[in-house]
Amino acid sequence: SKEDDTPRRIQANPDVVNKIAAGEIIVAPVHALKELIENAVDAGATSLEVLVKDGGLKLLQITDNGHGIDRTSPFYVKGSPLLSSKKFEDLNSICTYGFRGEALASISHIAHLTVTTKTKDSSCAWRAHYDGGKLSPAKPGQSPDPKPTAGRGGTQISVEDLFYNVPTRRRAFRSTSDEYNKIIDMVGRYSIHCAGVAFSYRIRQIHGGNVANELIQFSASDDRWGFKSSGWATNANYHIKKTTLLLFINNRSVESSNIKKAIEQTYSTFLPKSGHPFVYLSLEIDPQRVDVNVHPTKREVNFLNEDEIIQCVCEIIREKLAAVDTSRTFMTQT
Numbered sequence: 001s002k003e004d005d006t007p008r009r010i011q012a013n014p015d016v017v018n019k020i021a022a023g024e025i026i027v028a029p030v031h032a033l034k035e036l037i038e039n040a041v042d043a044g045a046t047s048l049e050v051l052v053k054d055g056g057l058k059l060l061q062i063t064d065n066g067h068g069i070d071r072t073s074p075f076y077v078k079g080s081p082l083l084s085s086k087k088f089e090d091l092n093s094i095c096t097y098g099f100r101g102e103a104l105a106s107i108s109h110i111a112h113l114t115v116t117t118k119t120k121d122s123s124c125a126w127r128a129h130y131d132g133g134k135l136s137p138a139k140p141g142q143s144p145d146p147k148p149t150a151g152r153g154g155t156q157i158s159v160e161d162l163f164y165n166v167p168t169r170r171r172a173f174r175s176t177s178d179e180y181n182k183i184i185d186m187v188g189r190y191s192i193h194c195a196g197v198a199f200s201y202r203i204r205q206i207h208g209g210n211v212a213n214e215l216i217q218f219s220a221s222d223d224r225w226g227f228k229s230s231g232w233a234t235n236a237n238y239h240i241k242k243t244t245l246l247l248f249i250n251n252r253s254v255e256s257s258n259i260k261k262a263i264e265q266t267y268s269t270f271l272p273k274s275g276h277p278f279v280y281l282s283l284e285i286d287p288q289r290v291d292v293n294v295h296p297t298k299r300e301v302n303f304l305n306e307d308e309i310i311q312c313v314c315e316i317i318r319e320k321l322a323a324v325d326t327s328r329t330f331m332t333q334t
């Protein structure tokens with residue numbers, strides 16, 4: 001047959017577009033879990049249970065005791081997409097990163113999502129399934145409407161068969177234990193950060209060495225730069241091969257190579273050459289000074305007066321390290 005060289009119009013199917021967009025945001029199960037944890041914390045949860053199967057690829061389930069989702073919320077409007085609480089105007093001052101109001105909708109494009117939720121005013125819990133951003137039947141032939149069910153106050157979100165419809169992404173996972181370890185790390189970060197939240201794990205055990213005896217507490221703030229910070233850092237008696245930095249900005253776990261570099265620099269005069277610290281740092285920065293317009297997969301954040309803020313924090317850590325050092329020297333002399 002003759003080759004057909006008439007120009008072709010390539011049609012972008014919105015389902016495919018949504019799937020690709022979601023797959024770009026959620027690169028691994030841990031990214032979905034992070035959003036679910038943040039939603040639970042936002043909902044005022046004080047207890048949180050995480051269940052993981054096959055590194056989160058088969059199942060990610062998180063059960064919280066937060067305020068639940070009201071029946072009148074856009075979630076339950078038949079046929080409507082999962083709407084977010086955030087409006088365009090809020091973008092300047094929101095304290096969240098990453099999805100900015102698209103987490104659940106995104107997840108539903110690349111996994112089977114089930115939400116079971118009960119507010120304190122409701123006599124029963126409601127369960128709903130979502131696929132492709134819409135309410136959908138749990139089983140073929142059933143109605144997509146949310147169904148009343150028994151349940152405790154709070155919300156349970158299940159994410160099943162992540163990437164089931166993105167086979168190339170699914171095949172890219174070499175081992176489920178790598179994904180599991182990333183999940184353990186993320187849950188560990190939030191369990192440290194949310195001191196008031198009692199995370200109970202069904203996932204086996206949290207990793208990490210025993211650094212508790214060598215921690216010093218610090219805090220710093222400066223109105224000029226619109227920030228407050230607090231944290232714990234290991235003293236000069238402790239070191240590990242690689243820096244562990246648990247960094248939270250406005251209660252979101254984020255990364256910053258600038259902060260990490262500055263902290264390593266600060267410790268370099270106190271630790272042996274190959275030694276590195278463990279640092280937990282929580283920064284609260286006036287949301288208007290934080291740039292939320294970064295690409296969703298970018299876990300790094302930008303904020304105003306970054307250099308000044310980093311310098312303040314590192315100066316405090318340096319003073320604390322020096323103080324511990326002196327007191328030890330002093331003790332050995334007596």
Ligand code: ADP
Pocket residue numbers: 035039040043064066067068069083084085086096099100101102103104105155
């Ligand atoms: P965002 O958190 O940015 O608003 P999400 O897609 O993550 O967007 O969540 C959408 C909305 O669903 C939230 O704003 C919240 O109203 C509701 N929600 C999600 N998870 C929970 C939860 N665990 N408890 C209570 N409400 C929740």
Ligand code: MG
Pocket residue numbers: 035038039101103
């Ligand atoms: Mg969210």
